[in-house]
Amino acid sequence: MVLPSSRAPIVNQLVVYKVGSADEVYGKTGIAHFLEHMMFKGTGTVGPTEFSRIVSKNGGRDNAYTSFDTTGYYQTVAPDRLEMVMRMEADRMANLRITEKELIPERQVVLEERRMRTENSPAALLGEAVQEQLYGRHKPYGMPISGYVDDVKKLSVHDLAAFYAKWYMPNNAILIVAGDTTADQVRKLAEKHYGPIPQRKVDPRRRPGEGASDLPQRVTRADARVAEPRWSRYYLAPSYHKGESQYAYALEVLARLLGGGETSRLWNNLVVDRKIALSAWASYSPSSLGLTSFDLGVHPAAGTPIVEIESAVGGLLGKLLDDGVTAEEVERAQNQLLAAAIYSQDSLQSGPRIYGGALGVGGTVADIDAWPQRIAAVTPAAVVAAARHVWRADGLVTSVLTPQEGMR
Incomplete structure (x- = not known):
């Protein structure tokens, strides 16, 4: 390449x-x-x-x-x-x-x-x-x-x-x-x-089609080195190559719409409007040979209990599932994703890493070239359907990082 x-x-x-x-x-x-x-x-x-x-x-x-x-x-x-x-x-x-x-x-x-x-x-x-x-x-x-x-x-x-x-x-x-x-x-x-180096038989690589069998789980770490608490949640999700991969592109748009910066739903609601958080984010990376995860997290504002953060995030996710997303939100997220991809491919370091990451797990150059069109084709209904598929209680882990004295 x-x-x-x-x-x-x-x-x-x-x-x-x-x-x-x-x-x-x-x-x-x-x-x-x-x-x-x-x-x-x-x-x-x-x-x-x-x-x-x-x-x-x-x-x-x-x-x-x-x-x-x-x-x-x-x-x-x-x-x-x-x-x-x-x-x-x-x-x-x-x-x-x-x-x-x-x-x-x-x-x-x-x-x-x-x-x-x-x-x-x-x-x-x-x-x-x-x-x-x-x-x-x-x-x-x-x-x-x-x-x-x-x-x-x-x-x-x-x-x-x-x-x-x-x-x-x-x-x-x-x-x-x-x-x-x-x-x-x-x-x-x-x-x-490279041509003279002999080729040899390569064993097929396998990845499980499911996550842990005992979800949901909650993981808490109290540590004296932690100054301020963090709350995060991780949902099992399909990738381009494993699981219900038809949701992958919509999940990319969903992550950007929900927590992809200061115009996202999480940021506007928790940081700007309610002022109960200092930052909030969501991420999803589908370039995996096996299943991947849809992640979101919050840095609570001083004095905000973790339970309030968790309740607020749950309410936001529920509202999205019930009321849907607007065409304007989806278009803004798509434009942000496409702009970020253009900038990253322009770099001598990140451009090769993008192609290497995709080709290394079974993707093709055609898949990479078609990515902008596939992102642009995502509809508001597809975003909600993807969220409904992934945001399930039997496929999540909630994590809390807190100072040694316990959760605030």
Whole structure:
């Protein structure tokens, strides 16, 4: 996939592997993320940590990420350095060396990263508890991307090598290059460097078609590090690829209409009119191989009880289901979504990530190209029908983050 842009003399290469933490099994969680770290530990021709050092010496920058469904590696360099990073990326796709010498210290780096990003963040810890309750304990999406600490401590060279051999191959990867180049140039370089790497059989990826069996649930975390409470709710929802996917586009419009900024229903009612909240939001991301969630949350104003927030939100959701939404609201939400998509695709970083995220879970370029038309076709009736499908008591988790002394 090539996204040409001559706005600046730079290019961005992104390689997305169709594997993420949701492809792990309990007992070996965290392996996708750990392998992401080990991908920087060298091959027969590039020494440990040399990959990033070479990119930096050539004026570029690089990084990587692991999600539930995909793992990505990207570099931003001058156009005449594209072949260099493509050669190195192809090299570690086929020839990664995983050794005990590099694994042992990197395990500590991985665990420290988890301590900093998750264990030092009450909100992140609560988020992991919500995922587990919503999708099910030890189920895909119910286990943390960084893995359970006890699992990470036991992962071996053999475990990582087996995971690498199972998933890292050209026919399980997507190459996206954006920037000051052409499709013909990229094709020639890709055929030269990725083409010779042998393809192998890829196991099908599976995701459950349902969430946890004991919903609804409520998760509360009281923590001395929390200064002000937060209230959130998460509803199991279909994605583009799992569940009643015909509701996906309407749910995107619904999330924007309900909680997509300072013109949304939640914000106007709770923040502006009633002044019981400092902020309010809703979100929905359908680019998932399995089910996803429709989320909403509120930062209560000082002195506002959580129970009042919960009652107010419940009233707003009920009113939307009973009275519907206006054509003007839907049109405004559609315009906001379309504008945001245009801006994001214009970026050398976010544009490839959008395509990589979609293609990495089975979407097509045609799906991405048709997205504006599908969003524009959503009607007020479709928005209400989508809300009615998702906002069910047997598919939700409510979460409360509160200071140590208890809910205010």
